[in-house]
Amino acid sequence: MNVFQTLGLEAHLLQAITDLGFETPSEVQEKTIPTLLSKECDLVALAQTGTGKTAAFGFPMLQKINIESRTTQGLILSPTRELCLQITNEIKLYGKYCKGLNVTAIYGGASITDQAKNVKRGAQIIVATPGRMKDMINRRLVDISKIDYAVLDEADEMLNMGFFEDIKSILSHTPEEKSTWLFSATMPKEVSIIAKKFMSNPTEITVGHKNIGSKNVSHEFYLVGSRDRYPALKRLADANPNIFAVIFCRTKRDTQKVAEKLIEDGYNAGALHGDLSQNQRDLVMKSFRNKQIQMLVATDVAARGIDVDDITHVINYQLPDEIETYTHRSGRTGRAGKTGLSMVIITKSEQRKIKSIEKMIQKQFVKKEIPQGMEICEVQLKALAHKIHETEINHKIDNYLEEINALFENASKEDLIKKFFSVEFTRFYNYYDKAKNLNAPKGNDNFSEKNETDNSARFFINIGKKDGYDWMRLKDFLRDSLELGQDAVFKVDVKDSFSFFNTETVHMPKVLEFFSDFKQNGRYINVEITEKQDRSRQRRKGKRRNDSQKSRGNFSKGRKQRSSDFKKGSGHSRPRRNRRR
Numbered sequence: 001m002n003v004f005q006t007l008g009l010e011a012h013l014l015q016a017i018t019d020l021g022f023e024t025p026s027e028v029q030e031k032t033i034p035t036l037l038s039k040e041c042d043l044v045a046l047a048q049t050g051t052g053k054t055a056a057f058g059f060p061m062l063q064k065i066n067i068e069s070r071t072t073q074g075l076i077l078s079p080t081r082e083l084c085l086q087i088t089n090e091i092k093l094y095g096k097y098c099k100g101l102n103v104t105a106i107y108g109g110a111s112i113t114d115q116a117k118n119v120k121r122g123a124q125i126i127v128a129t130p131g132r133m134k135d136m137i138n139r140r141l142v143d144i145s146k147i148d149y150a151v152l153d154e155a156d157e158m159l160n161m162g163f164f165e166d167i168k169s170i171l172s173h174t175p176e177e178k179s180t181w182l183f184s185a186t187m188p189k190e191v192s193i194i195a196k197k198f199m200s201n202p203t204e205i206t207v208g209h210k211n212i213g214s215k216n217v218s219h220e221f222y223l224v225g226s227r228d229r230y231p232a233l234k235r236l237a238d239a240n241p242n243i244f245a246v247i248f249c250r251t252k253r254d255t256q257k258v259a260e261k262l263i264e265d266g267y268n269a270g271a272l273h274g275d276l277s278q279n280q281r282d283l284v285m286k287s288f289r290n291k292q293i294q295m296l297v298a299t300d301v302a303a304r305g306i307d308v309d310d311i312t313h314v315i316n317y318q319l320p321d322e323i324e325t326y327t328h329r330s331g332r333t334g335r336a337g338k339t340g341l342s343m344v345i346i347t348k349s350e351q352r353k354i355k356s357i358e359k360m361i362q363k364q365f366v367k368k369e370i371p372q373g374m375e376i377c378e379v380q381l382k383a384l385a386h387k388i389h390e391t392e393i394n395h396k397i398d399n400y401l402e403e404i405n406a407l408f409e410n411a412s413k414e415d416l417i418k419k420f421f422s423v424e425f426t427r428f429y430n431y432y433d434k435a436k437n438l439n440a441p442k443g444n445d446n447f448s449e450k451n452e453t454d455n456s457a458r459f460f461i462n463i464g465k466k467d468g469y470d471w472m473r474l475k476d477f478l479r480d481s482l483e484l485g486q487d488a489v490f491k492v493d494v495k496d497s498f499s500f501f502n503t504e505t506v507h508m509p510k511v512l513e514f515f516s517d518f519k520q521n522g523r524y525i526n527v528e529i530t531e532k533q534d535r536s537r538q539r540r541k542g543k544r545r546n547d548s549q550k551s552r553g554n555f556s557k558g559r560k561q562r563s564s565d566f567k568k569g570s571g572h573s574r575p576r577r578n579r580r581r
């Protein structure tokens with residue numbers, strides 16, 4: 001028995017629900033659907049993403065409109081084109097047994113005449129982004145003067161994106177006596193203003209922190225140096241050969257940069273952000289849905305509410321500015337009863353944010369270590385073995401086997417297996433052999449253990465007053481360049497042509513690494529540890545420098561090696577090998 005049957009929906013809608021495989025209504029559906037079916041009212045519903053809000057308003061709307069009429073009766077406004085298309089498709093599925101139903105999507109970046117034509121054919125429901133909708137109203141290409149239902153979906157996001165005036169203008173073309181249903185994940189002031197301004201005595205429904213997916217999502221964080229974010233991301237990807245992930249960055253620029261780097265490094269990645277043309281965004285989303293893209297690098301706005309099945313990982317390349325956003329991000333995975341993993345890459349100074357997020361999501365993060373190179377080699381090797389084990393034999397190769405068999409006539413099965421796997425393993429091995437540990441050193445790491453009374457290091461730097469620095473400027477410069485916290489640089493002493501400063505010993509490798517190749521106004525800036533250091537530390541300093549240089553060398557060597565591998569290797573690029581399906 002379908003529990004949806006108790007909500008008051010008609011048989012053909014229940015059939016569609018069964019077809020979709022929904023078994024039990026989510027909390028927001030359970031609360032909203034009977035309310036909207038039983039009376040004409042305004043409604044404000046607050047629920048996290050992934051709680052099934054589309055069905056919560058979609059089914060009542062489908063039941064209440066008159067499909068026989070060609071008049072536009074329902075208008076759904078949503079913040080982005082992707083969401084607009086997603087809602088349109090979803091509502092079409094809900095209404096698959098509504099004969100004559102026409103749901104039309106209206107959004108920028110596509111032919112306005114085509115959209116107008118669709119509306120003209122008699123769209124009972126229009127799903128629109130505010131900008132294009134306003135445009136079409138002004139050109140008299142749509143008529144929403146007779147609608148009965150207006151839905152503001154993801155209202156908080158629409159307001160965030162500055163659509164207040166557009167929404168106001170659009171609603172001014174709708175009749176007074178319609179019902180307005182507002183759906184939002186959060187209730188900032190702007191949303192309550194909208195609710196007051198455009199709704200009368202709305203019924204309020206709040207669904208706690210429950211998220212269809214959330215209980216299925218685990219949360220992990222990885223602590224790295226600020227310059228190791230990208231290598232850390234790569235390791236996480238390599239350690240999860242079947243990854244199908246959304247990677248969130250804070251800015252459009254970073255989103256583009258990270259995606260480009262991943263592509264350059266041979267991954268199946270794509271960028272999704274507001275600076276791309278609609279056409280580009282469509283293509284990226286299409287490839288992602290088809291799983292041709294394994295890692296979608298996105299901004300929060302562009303990925304808001306996007307519902308793609310089977311996302312295995314959400315990776316927070318950087319934490320969002322507002323912690324509430326974290327819920328939206330992690331809600332991209334762990335949907336439809338599947339489990340998902342939300343990973344956060346952070347630096348020391350961001351650790352506090354994890355605590356606040358834990359409070360908000362009422363779940364604990366697990367602190368994990370970025371896998372070491374050899375662990376990754378092992379994972380990749382095993383993944384390959386399983387893949388081969390499950391591969392069906394393509395008997396088309398039988399014709400060519402004679403020559404190949406001859407070549408391996410004297411090889412034992414054991415050797416053959418070893419050779420075969422070495423093809424792939426060596427590639428990863430060369431790349432990761434001696435790769436450095438990316439995990440940020442623990443508070444009191446080896447650098448200070450021998451010298452616990454003084455766990456700061458004093459540095460010499462070859463810039464001073466002559467270069468326009470005073471102690472404050474130099475402190476700011478160092479802190480910003482090194483991305484260190486407020487008080488991480490101290491005892492700054494600026495002389496004419498050079499200066500001294502201290503940092504905690506933990507930051508020593510980072511400082512040396514950063515200034516190992518840093519130019520300002522065409523001049524190399526050098527930093528050295530001052531002579532006061534004891535000998536053992538001096539020795540370690542030398543070692544450390546070598547180490548970091550070596551591993552950097554390896555890194556780029558590995559990369560080159562990989563790309564030349566691709567060229568040589570019979571047309572197989574890493575992406576294809578790693579492709580999920």
Ligand code: ADP
Pocket residue numbers: 021022023024025026029047048049050051052053054055212305307335336
């Ligand atoms: P929201 O708008 O709250 O972010 P969506 O409406 O996009 O959530 O729904 C999220 C996903 O959950 C969609 O894939 C949808 O098909 C699915 N879904 C919705 N309701 C149910 C349900 N009752 N049971 C199972 N899956 C559901």
Ligand code: MG
Pocket residue numbers: 053054153154305
């Ligand atoms: Mg939604």
